[in-house]
Amino acid sequence: MDKVLLKIENLHAGIAGKEILKGIDLTINEGEVHALMGPNGAGKSTLSAVLTGRPDFVVTEGSVTFRGKDLLAMSPEERAWEGLFLSFQYPIEIPGVSISNFMKSAINAKRKAAGLKDIAPGDYLRLLKEKMAMVKMKGEFAKRDVNVGFSGGEKKRNEIFQMAMLEPVLSILDETDSGLDVDALKIVSDGVEALRSPQTGFIVITHYPSLLESMKPDVVHVLKGGRIVCNGGMEVAEKVQSSGFESF
Amino acid sequence: MALKIYIVGKDTIPSKVSLGAGEEMDIVFVALPGEDRSVAMDVELDAPGASAQIRGLYIATGSQKVDLTFNVRHNSGGCHSRQLVKGIASGSARASFYGKIYVAQDAQKTKAYQENHNILASEKARIDTKPQLEIYADDVECSHGATIGRLNQDEQFYMRSRGIPEAEARRLQMISFLAPVAGLLPQDLAEKVYESLSQCED
Numbered sequence: 001m002d003k004v005l006l007k008i009e010n011l012h013a014g015i016a017g018k019e020i021l022k023g024i025d026l027t028i029n030e031g032e033v034h035a036l037m038g039p040n041g042a043g044k045s046t047l048s049a050v051l052t053g054r055p056d057f058v059v060t061e062g063s064v065t066f067r068g069k070d071l072l073a074m075s076p077e078e079r080a081w082e083g084l085f086l087s088f089q090y091p092i093e094i095p096g097v098s099i100s101n102f103m104k105s106a107i108n109a110k111r112k113a114a115g116l117k118d119i120a121p122g123d124y125l126r127l128l129k130e131k132m133a134m135v136k137m138k139g140e141f142a143k144r145d146v147n148v149g150f151s152g153g154e155k156k157r158n159e160i161f162q163m164a165m166l167e168p169v170l171s172i173l174d175e176t177d178s179g180l181d182v183d184a185l186k187i188v189s190d191g192v193e194a195l196r197s198p199q200t201g202f203i204v205i206t207h208y209p210s211l212l213e214s215m216k217p218d219v220v221h222v223l224k225g226g227r228i229v230c231n232g233g234m235e236v237a238e239k240v241q242s243s244g245f246e247s248f
Numbered sequence: 249m250a251l252k253i254y255i256v257g258k259d260t261i262p263s264k265v266s267l268g269a270g271e272e273m274d275i276v277f278v279a280l281p282g283e284d285r286s287v288a289m290d291v292e293l294d295a296p297g298a299s300a301q302i303r304g305l306y307i308a309t310g311s312q313k314v315d316l317t318f319n320v321r322h323n324s325g326g327c328h329s330r331q332l333v334k335g336i337a338s339g340s341a342r343a344s345f346y347g348k349i350y351v352a353q354d355a356q357k358t359k360a361y362q363e364n365h366n367i368l369a370s371e372k373a374r375i376d377t378k379p380q381l382e383i384y385a386d387d388v389e390c391s392h393g394a395t396i397g398r399l400n401q402d403e404q405f406y407m408r409s410r411g412i413p414e415a416e417a418r419r420l421q422m423i424s425f426l427a428p429v430a431g432l433l434p435q436d437l438a439e440k441v442y443e444s445l446s447q448c449e450d
Binding site: 052054077079081085086092094095097102103105106113 | 408
């Protein structure tokens with residue numbers, strides 16, 4: 001039997017007293033890539049916010065289990081240590097903090113939580129180089145301040161680089177609005193291809209079917225009005241392509 | 249002219265400076281946690297080509313008080329002044345910034361800029377900022393900006409989502425905020441500044 005990574009049951013959640021998710025059920029097994037499509041306001045970003053523990057979002061009903069543990073009881077950092085990763089649609093700039101130092105802090109925090117010592121400088125450098133090569137990043141990149149002055153494509157590459165560095169078990173890629181940027185889409189699909197394995201899972205949030213053509217998801221879901229209204233294969237994405245979300 | 253660095257409470261910062269034709273001053277001050285700190289400077293720009301640049305940072309913790317007063321007077325035209333002061337008040341600390349730019353009637357072609365940015369890192373800390381412009385000439389380029397804010401929640405969440413614990417995320421945010429000034433310091437002093445951030449309490 002497939003091993004379950006994430007199990008969402010009857011999830012109701014919202015922000016500022018307004019319910020946005022109205023009973024989500026979703027199971028993701030190891031090795032699977034899921035696509036989540038839906039019109040604006042369907043609740044796609046709310047779902048990724050709730051899964052990663054963004055403050056201000058409130059869960060009113062239901063449960064989420066990640067690798068057998070209660071995900072909703074964990075802080076955002078604990079979720080990351082457990083192997084959850086969110087690629088931000090709009091990554092934040094952190095002037096004065098280099099990508100290299102930022103990732104070192106993240107990796108050492110995870111190691112500390114697991115009772116391990118800080119990563120040795122030589123090992124870190126090797127890891128950095130290996131992952132930079134994986135996402136086709138140039139040598140100077142890691143010395144730059146996090147996202148400061150980055151183009152859209154560079155920000156996207158930096159998110160995928162961080163995903164590669166942290167080796168998450170389940171990655172959520174929020175690509176809601178990046179569908180028109182061909183370069184950014186290629187970076188994302190190449191990144192997913194490089195990190196795809198029988199042990200890892202992905203949730204790709206988009207409303208552009210073009211991203212899914214290169215990524216070939218195992219399951220496609222349509223989210224509408226805070227509920228999943230359709231589950232299927234690529235034929236669902238094709239239906240979205242040809243007739244939009246109205247028909248769901 | 250070479251950059252001069254002053255550690256408040258240890259080095260004596262000149263309280264009155266008069267700059268003549270072509271004379272330049274470029275200083276950075278650092279006010280660290282500990283005893284109450286105060287800086288008061290009067291800078292007179294008396295002849296064309298004089299220029300003054302004052303940059304600095306403070307980190308106020310516990311019940312510490314930090315008082316910063318800068319009075320920059322453009323008595324002559326064709327002078328340039330620039331101020332950039334960034335600081336963090338935590339615990340029940342109090343910080344105040346008073347910065348005045350005076351431009352005399354004849355001081356045409358003056359360029360004067362002032363920025364003061366502050367972060368309230370706790371509920372009980374207090375910050376007052378009073379930027380003042382007093383301009384009597386009409387052909388000048390002057391600006392000032394003052395902000396008091398809190399640590400940005402979106403930044404914090406971004407870092408925490410990568411596995412950086414909340415306290416460390418706050419520390420990185422403070423480093424990021426102070427970097428434009430701390431980056432001017434020799435590395436050992438910059439590290440001392442960054443280390444002292446661990447004394448900031450909610």
